[in-house]
Amino acid sequence: AQSVAQPEDQVNVAEGNPLTVKCTYSVSGNPYLFWYVQYPNRGLQFLLKYITGDNLVKGSYGFEAEFNKSQTSFHLKKPSALVSDSALYFCAVRDGKLIFGTGTRLQVFP
Amino acid sequence: NAGVTQTPKFQVLKTGQSMTLQCAQDMNHNSMYWYRQDPGMGLRLIYYSASEGTTDKGEVPNGYNVSRLNKREFSLRLESAAPSQTSVYFCASSVLLVDEKLFFGSGTQLSVL
Numbered sequence: 001a002q003s004v005a006q007p008e009d010q011v012n013v014a015e016g017n018p019l020t021v022k023c024t025y026s027v028s029g030n031p032y033l034f035w036y037v038q039y040p041n042r043g044l045q046f047l048l049k050y051i052t053g054d055n056l057v058k059g060s061y062g063f064e065a066e067f068n069k070s071q072t073s074f075h076l077k078k079p080s081a082l083v084s085d086s087a088l089y090f091c092a093v094r095d096g097k098l099i100f101g102t103g104t105r106l107q108v109f110p
Numbered sequence: 111n112a113g114v115t116q117t118p119k120f121q122v123l124k125t126g127q128s129m130t131l132q133c134a135q136d137m138n139h140n141s142m143y144w145y146r147q148d149p150g151m152g153l154r155l156i157y158y159s160a161s162e163g164t165t166d167k168g169e170v171p172n173g174y175n176v177s178r179l180n181k182r183e184f185s186l187r188l189e190s191a192a193p194s195q196t197s198v199y200f201c202a203s204s205v206l207l208v209d210e211k212l213f214f215g216s217g218t219q220l221s222v223l
Contacts, residue, residue: 009150034210043114043200043214044153051210090152094210097143097168102152 002027002095004074010105013081021076021104023091032094033074035065038103039087047089050074061085081108112136116201116215123191123222131186131218133201141207142184143168144176146197147217153200159184160207191222 003026013019025031032051036044048059055067065076076089086108091101114135123129135142144156145168155168157176165176173195175187184203188195198219202212 006152032210036212041216043202043216044212045214046211049210094208097155097158097207098210098212099155099169100145100153102150 002031002093002099004033004091004093004099004101006089006091006101006104008104009102010107012107012109015083015108015110016080019078019081019085019106019108021089021091021106023074023076023101025072025074025091025093027093027095031067031074033065033067034092034094034098035059035063035074035076036090036092036100037061037087038090044090047076081106083108083110114201114203114213114215116199116218118218119216120219121221123188123220125192125222127191128187128189129191130188131199131201131220132183133185133215134183135201135203135213136182137203137205137213138181139203139205139213140181141204141209142178143202143204143212144174144184144186145200145202146170147200148197156186156199158207191220193222196220196222 034049035047092098117132140161143158145153159165159178162181201215
């Protein structure tokens with residue numbers, strides 16, 4: 001079965017610094033990978049997806065993700081973090097329907 | 111633009127009580143889903159409906175039933191609530207089952223005492 005793992009429960013970063021939220025995957029065949037974000041008291045929102053093609057995928061709100069086949073990773077990145085980026089981030093893989101990771105809480109400090 | 115609407119937003123039940131969570135979408139989507147969100151476990155799929163008239167079990171279907179009432183509405187029923195069903199429940203929809211972009215409702219916070 002397809003799965004994703006998010007090894008960090010929480011990531012702390014200072015505003016203006018680059019951020020990385022990690023995700024690794026385990027799939028058979030070509031992976032279809034996604035990132036979603038959840039702001040407090042809200043449902044999840046789609047950020048970006050990797051289906052095929054360029055290993056660097058650009059998404060909403062200045063986020064991007066790097067697909068690395070040799071490391072089976074799909075890390076979420078942003079060059080300069082904002083306090084408003086503080087939220088819960090989920091990596092997901094498509095296995096017919098979407099299967100989500102356990103989530104990583106990003107805290108950006110002023 | 112309502113998107114995906116869930117009711118109620120909050121609910122407290124006693125063990126053994128029953129209730130139905132309602133979900134409706136106005137985007138003409140074919141597929142709908144129910145997830146539960148628990149600390150440290152992320153989102154887990156309870157049931158889904160690929161299209162009107164079909165429903166299938168997800169990862170954690172035990173203790174739940176669903177009804178795809180029409181293309182817009184997908185309800186989740188707890189027949190006899192248990193404390194283990196205390197969770198935040200999210201409904202979502204997508205154009206197709208294999209669509210990568212899900213649209214989520216704002217959730218129902220359920221406590222079972």
